Amino acid sequence: MDNKEKVLHTFKNSSEMLDAKAVAEATGIEKSEVSKHIAKLKKEGELVSPKRCFYEAAK
Template sequence: MEIKDKVLEALKNSAEPMKGGEIAEATGIDKKEVDKAIKALKTEGTIISPKRCYYGIAE
């Protein structure tokens, strides 16, 4: 499973938007790698940032 997939899975399982550090903690992946995945997923339009530094699944 790719890092992006793990980040998406963590966001899908969360009822609330999550910070990068929370995603890293939930997945066990280094925060720098999570940040790269978040940037790629935002560019693809798969995730959104409802408020600064928080991320959630795009509806």
């Protein structure tokens, strides 16, 4: 599983909205890299941002 998949997996298994810092702590990936993956996943429609700087998996 690559880092992008780990980030998406973390969001899909969370029952609450997460920010980049929380995902970085959960996965052990650098926060800056997590932010890049979040941006890509959001552009691809995999993540949504109902609240500024917090994200969740798209339904």
